[in-house]
Amino acid sequence: xxxxxxxxxxxxxxxxxxxxxxxxxxxxxxxxxxxxxxxxxxxxxxxxxxxxxxxxxxxxxxxxxxxxxxxxxxxxxxxxxxxxxxxxxxxxxxxxxxxxxxxxxxxxxxxx
Numbered sequence: 001x002x003x004x005x006x007x008x009x010x011x012x013x014x015x016x017x018x019x020x021x022x023x024x025x026x027x028x029x030x031x032x033x034x035x036x037x038x039x040x041x042x043x044x045x046x047x048x049x050x051x052x053x054x055x056x057x058x059x060x061x062x063x064x065x066x067x068x069x070x071x072x073x074x075x076x077x078x079x080x081x082x083x084x085x086x087x088x089x090x091x092x093x094x095x096x097x098x099x100x101x102x103x104x105x106x107x108x109x110x111x112x
Contacts, residue, residue: 030068033060038078038105046086047098055109 037059044051064071088095105111 030064030071031074033063034071034074034078038075039082040101040110042079042082042086043098045097046083046094049099049102049105049111051105051110052112059108059110074102
């Protein structure tokens with residue numbers, strides 16, 4: 001419950017700033033997916049990966065409601081934030097980040 005409330009608070013921030021939706025469990029879900037997927041997408045070039053675009057589309061279809069109008073803008077915001085953060089990583093930090101990103105990307109079929 002605490003985790004959902006924390007994520008929902010982040011989703012409500014988006015509501016206040018960007019004007020989409022009301023804060024509920026669906027916001028918590030799509031905010032979490034946008035945050036996680038944004039990090040993986042932002043990692044594609046810095047980690048030397050090339051993602052299967054159909055797999056990304058399928059992941060979104062499977063994990064985001066078609067009623068989540070704010071998802072695309074939240075994903076864009078999270079992707080840009082993650083990209084800026086990745087640029088600041090040390091070599092070791094980038095190695096660790098990319099190692100886990102490769103594992104996640106492979107798990108969801110984004111790479112082979």
